[in-house]
Amino acid sequence: MLKPIKLIPDNLNIGFMRWSKVAIIASTIAILVSIAGAFVLGLNFGIDFKGGTLIEIRTKGPADIAALRKTIGKLGLGSYELQEFGDPRDILIRFETQPGGEEAQQKAIRKVKEALGPEVEYRRVEIVGPKVSGELTKDGIIAVLTALVGVMIYIWFRFEWQFALGAVASLTHDVLLTIGLFAFTRLEFNLSIIAAILTIVGYSLNDTVVVYDRIRENMRRYKKKKLPELIDLSINQMLSRTILTSLSTLVALLALYFFGGEVIRGFTFTMIWGVLVGTYSSIFIAAPILIWLGARLPTEEEAAAAKEKAASRP
Amino acid sequence: MFRLTTWKIVSIFGIIFLGFLFALPNALPDSVLSKLPDFLPKNRIVLGLDLQGGSHLLWEVDKQALKKTLLTQLRGDIRQGLWVERKIRHTISIRKDGSLLVTITDPARVEEAAKVLKDLARPVQVGLFGTGGSAPEIEVRQDGNRFILRFTEAGLEARIRRAVEQAIEVIRRRLDELGMTEATIQQQGPDRIIVQAPGMKDPARLKKAIGQTARLTFQLLCEAQPTGRPGERVPPGCIELPDAQNPNQKYWVQTSRRATVEGTDLVDAQPAFDSRTGEPIVTFRFNQKGALKFGRLTKANVGKPFAIILDGKVVSAPVIQTPILGGTGQISGRFTVEETKLLAIVLRSGALPAKLTIVEERTVGPSLGSDSIRAGVTASVIGLVAVLVFMIFTYGLFGIFADIALLANLILLIGVLTAFQATLTLPGIAGIVLTLGMAVDSNVLVFERVREELRAGRSVLNALETGFSRAFGTILDANITTLIAAVVLFGLGSGPVRGFAVTLGVGIVTTVFTAYTLTRLIVAIWVHYARPRELPL
Numbered sequence: 001m002l003k004p005i006k007l008i009p010d011n012l013n014i015g016f017m018r019w020s021k022v023a024i025i026a027s028t029i030a031i032l033v034s035i036a037g038a039f040v041l042g043l044n045f046g047i048d049f050k051g052g053t054l055i056e057i058r059t060k061g062p063a064d065i066a067a068l069r070k071t072i073g074k075l076g077l078g079s080y081e082l083q084e085f086g087d088p089r090d091i092l093i094r095f096e097t098q099p100g101g102e103e104a105q106q107k108a109i110r111k112v113k114e115a116l117g118p119e120v121e122y123r124r125v126e127i128v129g130p131k132v133s134g135e136l137t138k139d140g141i142i143a144v145l146t147a148l149v150g151v152m153i154y155i156w157f158r159f160e161w162q163f164a165l166g167a168v169a170s171l172t173h174d175v176l177l178t179i180g181l182f183a184f185t186r187l188e189f190n191l192s193i194i195a196a197i198l199t200i201v202g203y204s205l206n207d208t209v210v211v212y213d214r215i216r217e218n219m220r221r222y223k224k225k226k227l228p229e230l231i232d233l234s235i236n237q238m239l240s241r242t243i244l245t246s247l248s249t250l251v252a253l254l255a256l257y258f259f260g261g262e263v264i265r266g267f268t269f270t271m272i273w274g275v276l277v278g279t280y281s282s283i284f285i286a287a288p289i290l291i292w293l294g295a296r297l298p299t300e301e302e303a304a305a306a307k308e309k310a311a312s313r314p
Numbered sequence: 315m316f317r318l319t320t321w322k323i324v325s326i327f328g329i330i331f332l333g334f335l336f337a338l339p340n341a342l343p344d345s346v347l348s349k350l351p352d353f354l355p356k357n358r359i360v361l362g363l364d365l366q367g368g369s370h371l372l373w374e375v376d377k378q379a380l381k382k383t384l385l386t387q388l389r390g391d392i393r394q395g396l397w398v399e400r401k402i403r404h405t406i407s408i409r410k411d412g413s414l415l416v417t418i419t420d421p422a423r424v425e426e427a428a429k430v431l432k433d434l435a436r437p438v439q440v441g442l443f444g445t446g447g448s449a450p451e452i453e454v455r456q457d458g459n460r461f462i463l464r465f466t467e468a469g470l471e472a473r474i475r476r477a478v479e480q481a482i483e484v485i486r487r488r489l490d491e492l493g494m495t496e497a498t499i500q501q502q503g504p505d506r507i508i509v510q511a512p513g514m515k516d517p518a519r520l521k522k523a524i525g526q527t528a529r530l531t532f533q534l535l536c537e538a539q540p541t542g543r544p545g546e547r548v549p550p551g552c553i554e555l556p557d558a559q560n561p562n563q564k565y566w567v568q569t570s571r572r573a574t575v576e577g578t579d580l581v582d583a584q585p586a587f588d589s590r591t592g593e594p595i596v597t598f599r600f601n602q603k604g605a606l607k608f609g610r611l612t613k614a615n616v617g618k619p620f621a622i623i624l625d626g627k628v629v630s631a632p633v634i635q636t637p638i639l640g641g642t643g644q645i646s647g648r649f650t651v652e653e654t655k656l657l658a659i660v661l662r663s664g665a666l667p668a669k670l671t672i673v674e675e676r677t678v679g680p681s682l683g684s685d686s687i688r689a690g691v692t693a694s695v696i697g698l699v700a701v702l703v704f705m706i707f708t709y710g711l712f713g714i715f716a717d718i719a720l721l722a723n724l725i726l727l728i729g730v731l732t733a734f735q736a737t738l739t740l741p742g743i744a745g746i747v748l749t750l751g752m753a754v755d756s757n758v759l760v761f762e763r764v765r766e767e768l769r770a771g772r773s774v775l776n777a778l779e780t781g782f783s784r785a786f787g788t789i790l791d792a793n794i795t796t797l798i799a800a801v802v803l804f805g806l807g808s809g810p811v812r813g814f815a816v817t818l819g820v821g822i823v824t825t826v827f828t829a830y831t832l833t834r835l836i837v838a839i840w841v842h843y844a845r846p847r848e849l850p851l
Binding site: 004005006007010011056058101102105106121122123124125126127128129131132139140142143146147150151154155158191192194195198199201202203205206209210213214237238240241244245247248249250251252253254255256258259260261263264267268271 | 364372374517521671672673674675676677678679681682685686688689690692693694696697698700701704705707708709710712713740741743744747748750751752754755758759762765766769787788791792793794795796797798799800802803805806811814815818850851
């Protein structure tokens with residue numbers, strides 16, 4: 001019979017909460033640095049949020065990016081950027097929205113095509129107008145906030161308010177650190193990154209809820225235990241699961257990162273980061289916040305009172 | 315709880331078998347697919363534009379232009395009603411805020427004029443099936459002999475709505491004429507239209523075919539024509555229009571209805587060559603009403619020049635040699651053959667009710683699309699195998715159970731996506747791979763729980779039962795929260811991102827089913843036959 005390998009030994013007892021102060025201080029610093037980075041450096045917004053034109057070309061041989069830069073630079077397209085895209089033959093050209101409406105954008109593309117000649121293959125052309133990019137930015141922010149609020153309501157409903165606040169705090173932590181990552185790495189921030197952030201919200205929450213679930217169960221079982229002790233016990237009990245799930249998700253994401261192609265590499269990179277940060281935050285942020293907020297289950301009298309109140313409602 | 319009932323086994327495997335049937339066409343080559351009996355599903359998964367290559371164009375009704383057209387029309391209607399029909403003296407000016415100022419210079423007839431103007435402000439239906447009552451489209455305010463007319467918000471909205479509806483019809487006809495029947499056309503929001511055309515190599519032709527308003531009119535030229543001297547003023551009843559080829563050359567064209575024949579009365583237009591010069595031209599034919607009007611106009615104006623105007627530009631301005639009574643004619647204007655082909659198509663399919671502009675365009679070439687498919691499939695296979703191996707390593711026999719569930723999950727996921735004809739995009743493939751990675755979470759939760767229960771001293775069967783039942787609440791909570799994120803994502807989504815949300819969302823549902831329900835069934839069957847004394851966990 002197949003024998004499983006145990007990655008995490010049974011009956012571990014790591015004192016996570018002893019380290020929680022250090023972790024929260026470190027996270028607070030990281031959040032502040034992220035926010036500062038986002039404000040000072042700004043994000044490298046893609047055309048989804050900034051408007052403009054993106055052209056992906058494939059040249060016959062390895063591309064001479066310096067020569068191409070010179071050719072494009074002569075066209076007078078305002079601020080522009082060239083970058084290799086996954087393969088030495090593939091080049092991404094981006095330039096800002098041209099003044100003069102739709103016609104001007106089309107004209108700029110024709111100019112680029114004329115300048116590059118017939119030897120070049122056009123793999124992708126994207127134009128996003130300023131109005132649409134403004135809407136996409138707004139929609140993106142609304143989406144992330146809606147997800148956070150929706151989740152908070154669900155957890156409030158299923159658990160207690162302390163849990164809801166703790167979960168949202170840890171999710172906000174994840175989102176802010178991800179934004180910080182983009183501020184410092186200068187990776188392009190586009191619509192698919194918003195999708196990745198929402199998925200991180202989903203994943204990190206998944207992790208948090210699983211730990212909370214166990215904390216709640218243990219609260220019922222060990223009524224006398226102190227909260228920090230109880231949380232440590234719960235995290236240790238779930239540690240094996242937390243690590244195994246993170247590993248299997250990471251395994252799948254790494255396959256996507258290395259083999260899924262350049263188009264979604266930014267997306268998978270964000271997800272990998274999110275799995276790491278999300279796993280960390282559900283242990284070191286979401287759990288200790290419960291101690292601070294003094295989470296407890298309603299006592300029997302309170303529960304009875306709540307029931308009576310609900311019953312007396314018309 | 316762990317008892318096997320026949321109906322349970324049948325329904326669980328039945329669902330997976332159904333998923334398999336729907337997923338199957340994706341794996342079969344065309345030759346096999348066509349030989350399958352008719353009762354089997356034959357649809358394949360729909361690939362998004364980012365995978366098969368194609369153009370996504372988002373058009374917006376140019377509201378400013380539409381407003382301007384509406385005002386010009388309104389001015390024409392007022393002139394018709396007050397002067398042409400009743401000879402009431404007045405002046406009309408268009409004000410900066412988009413309203414019309416009408417001053418009646420015939421004091422005795424102000425009351426009569428007020429009645430005419432109020433008749434113009436006929437009500438429109440508000441709300442679906444007119445349930446919201448009706449609201450006036452045009453608001454009229456009187457101040458002595460001065461009237462201010464403006465379109466109300468409701469009136470403008472109604473016009474925009476109608477314009478979008480008509481535009482969608484026109485675009486559909488044009489794309490059909492171009493042979494692009496696979497293209498999808500959808501309204502988005504109150505004033506936008508999405509056109510998605512798969513497999514387009516060059517979107518320029520598509521853009522031209524959709525974006526051309528194609529408003530064709532035949533209008534008499536004015537007696538006086540611009541000479542280019544400074545200080546010249548356009549005579550009353552005329553407007554200045556540029557030449558289509560040479561924008562610096564201007565024409566003065568009569569605006570009255572009597573001097574105009576509208577292209578809306580065209581029934582046919584074809585690309586052709588001029589029999590004398592060999593130049594590419596477009597020939598057209600009017601319906602009876604148009605033919606009559608065109609005949610009358612040309613008969614009364616032999617020897618005078620008239621202008622053929624397309625989208626506000628003068629294509630050509632020939633002199634009327636003989637009355638054209640047969641209702642046919644031709645348009646020449648230094649066109650290329652390609653241009654006449656396109657022009658004939660857009661004239662045949664009718665004019666757009668308003669100018670459309672592109673606000674977003676995304677075109678993916680076929681080579682990038684097929685590269686993306688290849689990369690997506692490679693990543694999926696590697697990711698799947700890696701997760702499968704990982705599970706066997708950590709859970710041994712139970713890992714194999716989880717792996718069976720995982721494969722069933724993948725089949726079910728593809729089956730559901732195919733059955734509902736959801737669009738698969740590259741982020742969608744990422745969603746599938748991510749689902750595979752996260753799906754085992756449910757198994758892990760159960761198996762870890764069973765391990766705990768065993769350590770707590772429960773018997774094999776008891777540990778399994780409590781493990782499964784206690785983990786269920788956690789699994790549900792964990793998945794519902796991810797589902798919330800997926801739903802939000804779907805609401806936000808356009809194109810590829812929405813594809814991701816769909817696979818993520820569907821994946822969560824199939825995951826709960828396979829990783830929990832199916833795994834439990836497999837374990838139950840195994841317990842039933844192997845009757846284990848201890849668990850290999």
